[in-house]
Amino acid sequence: MNMTRKDAIALIKVAGYHGDTKTSLRIYTENRVSYAAYSEAYARGGQLKQEGMACTCFECNPR
Numbered sequence: 001m002n003m004t005r006k007d008a009i010a011l012i013k014v015a016g017y018h019g020d021t022k023t024s025l026r027i028y029t030e031n032r033v034s035y036a037a038y039s040e041a042y043a044r045g046g047q048l049k050q051e052g053m054a055c056t057c058f059e060c061n062p063r
């Protein structure tokens with residue numbers, strides 16, 4: 001049921017891409033992720049968007 005740390009980091013990055021602070025904080029608090037790893041992943045997501053990278057999440061890529 002619990003997601004792996006790697007999954008949690010990936011989801012935080014996606015939330016960062018979407019500017020979704022609420023979701024990222026929920027994932028952070030529900031998983032064993034350090035604050036440093038959390039803030040780094042969130043910032044990285046926002047950076048990818050600024051660079052014009054396509055999002056990799058399921059919502060943006062239904063297939």
Ligand SMILES: [Zn+2]
Binds near residue numbers: 055056061
């Ligand atoms: Zn997305």
